Amino acid sequence: MIFGLGASAEGSRSALQLPLVRRVREPYRGRWALPGGPLGATESLADAARRNLFETTGLAPRYLEQLYTFGAVERSPDERVVSIVYWALVRADEADQARTTENVRWMPADDLPPLAFDHDEIVAYALGRLRGKVEYSPIAHALLGEEFTLAELRDVYEAVLRRALDPANFRRQIEASGTVEPTGRFLAGGRHRPPRLYRSRVAP
Amino acid sequence: MIFGLGASAEGSRSALQLPLVRRVREPYRGRWALPGGPLGATESLADAARRNLFETTGLAPRYLEQLYTFGAVERSPDERVVSIVYWALVRADEADQARTTENVRWMPADDLPPLAFDHDEIVAYALGRLRGKVEYSPIAHALLGEEFTLAELRDVYEAVLRRALDPANFRRQIEASGTVEPTGRFLAGGRHRPPRLYRSRVAP
DNA sequence: GCAAAAGTGTTAAAAGTACACCCATGG
DNA sequence: CCATGGGTGTACTTTTAACACTTTTGC
Structure with missing residues (x-):
């Protein structure tokens, strides 16, 4: 999951945004979801996160950190899926280079449509962590140029x-x-x- | 991984302790390691952590929280292993009921022998998190009766x-x-x- | 000159720290 | 009555918050 800054609804202020991908397969076909993908057998968790982010959004964030691992049994209707979620912050100039296609779009973090799977929860958890961490860690710099x-x-x-x-x-x-x-x-x-x-x- | 309180070396004060299990198989046969085990297909991550803790140590902690997921490629010499690590705090009265056998022993957290795999790192990471969290969260109560x-x-x-x-x-x-x-x-x-x-x- | 945001100064409240001192018990 | 830790009071320092005020630019 990637956070970046964009213009807010009013325009003058910035607001948190994140890129979502539209699912082209079942389950949740047509819904928006967080970018992600499988873990290769010969890559570290962080490497896999970077690779998946790059393949889906074209972004190579400087700040990347493990968020949490989600593994409830009923997360996915079909098979058991355990997601080791990483989150990233991209600078304004990096975000500009991001692809925006039919199936990849940036959306405001505090006003999202219902997402696929448990991704609503994941975003909420990440926002909480970001809000907590910004108070004692200089991570906000990572969102600027x-x-x-x-x-x-x-x-x-x-x-x-x-x-x-x-x-x-x-x-x-x-x-x-x-x-x-x-x-x-x-x-x-x-x-x-x-x-x-x-x-x-x-x-x- | 479980933290509990025990008598310190001097005796008057308490000190953090944690139960370790001796490995009876290769790799790292004979070394001490953190308790753990596989994730069942129909149990949540927290349930699996509870079950594994109970099976190896006989403990059913009240406080249980996900710590971090470790997934470096070279963690285990044989196969790729991803460990979703949980940590628990047990109250003094609970810890007394814990089994202590030939292959399960409580040891002082700040003076451990070299552990199997990357478990030294995991303990160090958990101690850091515990020290940070105790300052802003009433987590210490969970170690008392x-x-x-x-x-x-x-x-x-x-x-x-x-x-x-x-x-x-x-x-x-x-x-x-x-x-x-x-x-x-x-x-x-x-x-x-x-x-x-x-x-x-x-x-x- | 005026509006607007940059940057400085000042003061009060709150939180954290140090330490003196009385209280209640067992021996 | 004395040693020991429980518990209260108080003064001092540091941090945080609120807001008045001066500075420098574009128009």
Whole structure:
């Protein structure tokens, strides 16, 4: 499962989006589902997740992490299926390269149609984890490009947490965390004071 | 994998322990390993974990949670094995009922012999998760019995976190969290003021 | 100049920390 | 009465939150 940022319904703010694939076979033919696929005998779990994501969406995310393993007996009507789910975050520039075809489409994470299998639950679980993790881990950076302003970063946090954050306090908290550093460059073009640009500085 | 409390090397304090099984077959014959077993076609992942724990150790833990799924290609020398690892916490009274045989033994979690497969890594990962989770979740209660004193609870926290906690502040934090409630009874027998007994009050 | 967002300063509330000190029991 | 841990009080520090205010750009 991949999360990325897109324009929200109103337009001004960002919102979480994720790519879905339309099922062309039974069961759940015609429904939307999370991208996925089989585990090869000679590849690690993470490698298999990367490969399946790339084959279905054309994306090669930088951030990839195991989410949870779902194995209820009745998940699939036919046979027993155990899904080891990974989730990924893609940067804005990466998401632009993503394929959008008849059977692959990005949709807003908080307003999805009913999905195939138990994929609704999986998305809900992933959203909860993302909301929890963004509070203590610098993963929000993974949704932005190489350079970004603090307002853009704050916009990511607000999209994930679904609440407004105080710009002044947000700035101080991020600066104190040491997870970003200024590039020395500024972003011109807005009709206001040009904001400083930062880059992510992940601890080595 | 099961965590429980036992007497520490010094004796006065508690320490985390976990039951291991000695392998009677190749590979890693004679080495100690985590209890585990196959997943049946008609049981959920959690059910399978419970069943395997019970069959090897005789324990039926109340707290059980999925830890992580390990699937590196070279985990097992022979065939590809994917392990969906669950971890459990048992209360002191439950742990007493556990079988201890020639091939099943409780050992201190922070001083284990080299284990079979990648089980050293799995234990290390679980310990890290336990230490992280105890700070924001009332998980430590699951290691104690029905009634317990705040000193016993603090002892659990100290065993997990491996550092001393201020008794006065610990009391206030736990009481403010609302996760315990006094039973009205007291524990007599110590040669000091009898401490109040509490029970766990997990949010419904 | 004005609107808008960047960025700084200040203050109050809340949470966390350290430690002094009284309480109740067994021996 | 004394040692021991239970339990309370309090002062101090750090963190978090709220919001006023100054700065710099486009138009």
